[in-house]
Amino acid sequence: MTxxxxxxxxxxxxxVARELFLRQGVTNTSLRQISERLGITKPALYYHFxxxxxxxxxxxxxxxxxxxxFAAARRPGPPEDLLADYFDLAWQHRDVLMMIVADxxxxxxxxxxxxxxSWRETLVTLLIGxxxxxxARIHATVAVGGLSDCIVEYAQLPAEDVKKAAVxxxxxxxxxxx
Amino acid sequence: MTxxxxxxxxxxxxxVARELFLRQGVTNTSLRQISERLGITKPALYYHFxxxxxxxxxxxxxxxxxxxxFAAARRPGPPEDLLADYFDLAWQHRDVLMMIVADxxxxxxxxxxxxxxSWRETLVTLLIGxxxxxxARIHATVAVGGLSDCIVEYAQLPAEDVKKAAVxxxxxxxxxxx
DNA sequence: GTCTATAAAGCGATAGAC
DNA sequence: GTCTATCGCTTTATAGAC
Numbered sequence: 001m002t003x004x005x006x007x008x009x010x011x012x013x014x015x016v017a018r019e020l021f022l023r024q025g026v027t028n029t030s031l032r033q034i035s036e037r038l039g040i041t042k043p044a045l046y047y048h049f050x051x052x053x054x055x056x057x058x059x060x061x062x063x064x065x066x067x068x069x070f071a072a073a074r075r076p077g078p079p080e081d082l083l084a085d086y087f088d089l090a091w092q093h094r095d096v097l098m099m100i101v102a103d104x105x106x107x108x109x110x111x112x113x114x115x116x117x118s119w120r121e122t123l124v125t126l127l128i129g130x131x132x133x134x135x136a137r138i139h140a141t142v143a144v145g146g147l148s149d150c151i152v153e154y155a156q157l158p159a160e161d162v163k164k165a166a167v168x169x170x171x172x173x174x175x176x177x178x
Numbered sequence: 179m180t181x182x183x184x185x186x187x188x189x190x191x192x193x194v195a196r197e198l199f200l201r202q203g204v205t206n207t208s209l210r211q212i213s214e215r216l217g218i219t220k221p222a223l224y225y226h227f228x229x230x231x232x233x234x235x236x237x238x239x240x241x242x243x244x245x246x247x248f249a250a251a252r253r254p255g256p257p258e259d260l261l262a263d264y265f266d267l268a269w270q271h272r273d274v275l276m277m278i279v280a281d282x283x284x285x286x287x288x289x290x291x292x293x294x295x296s297w298r299e300t301l302v303t304l305l306i307g308x309x310x311x312x313x314a315r316i317h318a319t320v321a322v323g324g325l326s327d328c329i330v331e332y333a334q335l336p337a338e339d340v341k342k343a344a345v346x347x348x349x350x351x352x353x354x355x356x
Numbered sequence: 357g358t359c360t361a362t363a364a365a366g367c368g369a370t371a372g373a374c
Numbered sequence: 375g376t377c378t379a380t381c382g383c384t385t386t387a388t389a390g391a392c
Contacts, residue, residue, distance in 0.1 A: 009375080025282075025286075027205040028283055030366075030367065030368085031367080031368070031369090032367080032368095040375090040376070041376070041377065041378085042368085043369080043370080043371095043376075043377075043379095044375065044377075046370080047375055048375090051368080051369080052368065052369090101282065102283060103281060104203075104282075105202075105206060105280060105281055134339065135339075135342075135343045138328055138340060138343035138344055138347065139343060139346075139347040141324065141327055141332075141344075142321075142324030142325065142327065142351065143351075144324075145324045145327030145328070146319065146324030146327070148327075149319055149320065149322075149327070150319050150320060154319075165317060166316055166320060168317075168354045169316065169317040169321070169352075169354040170351065172350040172353070172355070173348065173350050173351040173354075174347075176347040176350035177346050177350070208384075208386085209386070210385080210386095218357090218358065218359090219359065219360085220386090221358075221359075221389095222357070222358050224386095224388080225357055225358075226357090229387080230385095230386065
């Protein structure tokens, strides 16, 4: 039978996929599991997505789109603003972010390694400038890496509490010994 | 034909496995690939290891053993000593560490999630004490998380350079705003 | 200790009916 | 839009010869 709003199924597939990808890893989640959870059969998925990879890509896209926009639009400014805005972006997409962190091999699978490194590079350059010495780069890595870890580790806590403490610690790491 | 030192093969299997696990991910590495690289057949692996999981476990064990010993033997002390010693331990096992970070799903596969969280908990408690408020815990997470990120990101650089800058940034994060 | 051969299962994907 | 049926492939693992 035909559903009232056909494209609802597509969104429900993405929902279930995101949940299973997050809970048990992308590599360990099969199309059969996704379809069974939805009460449909595996081939039915192929009406909505060309391939398993296309489904995965569509789940990640909201994050990559926002990262792309962030890296493109950002101008140098106070580090605390940069770190705070980056925190907000990452916090908003923390589910997808945890999904990726738990299974980094999907980045190479989707040819996203280069873009990810480039975004991180952009953020670090905005924080410490293009000519900073290696020591400052390492400080920035502790700052950005530690901030990201907090998003994954404290995903269940109130955003504002985590943000305040994490950003102030990241700022301190950034300016360590100066 | 029989080899001169039979148990050499076991060590060579572990070497090749560690290299392939690191380069292309644990989940994406099959026993067929490992055996082909060694010039033997897949069933031959089963003479040396009971299962694929046993092989993976044996590759990770040097790290888990050292972490266990670290958590068991450590007493509270200056944070900079704790962070420096933790850096040394992690740096020594950075290959296996990168392997795990690239594919965190193996932690649950090997039922290691609980132990990993427990080690991290031990380290954080050694750093800030058992009764510290949430804000201090988040600072410690930035410190420990950022430090770990540096080991993975700067694995190719001289250990002493990375250690000095990473530990001083982690220390600053730990004491942020105090 | 290593081989050939094979079992048993799961995967992504497609064909074609309805 | 969803179904049944199936193809082609890969995986872990075992049996038994040498």
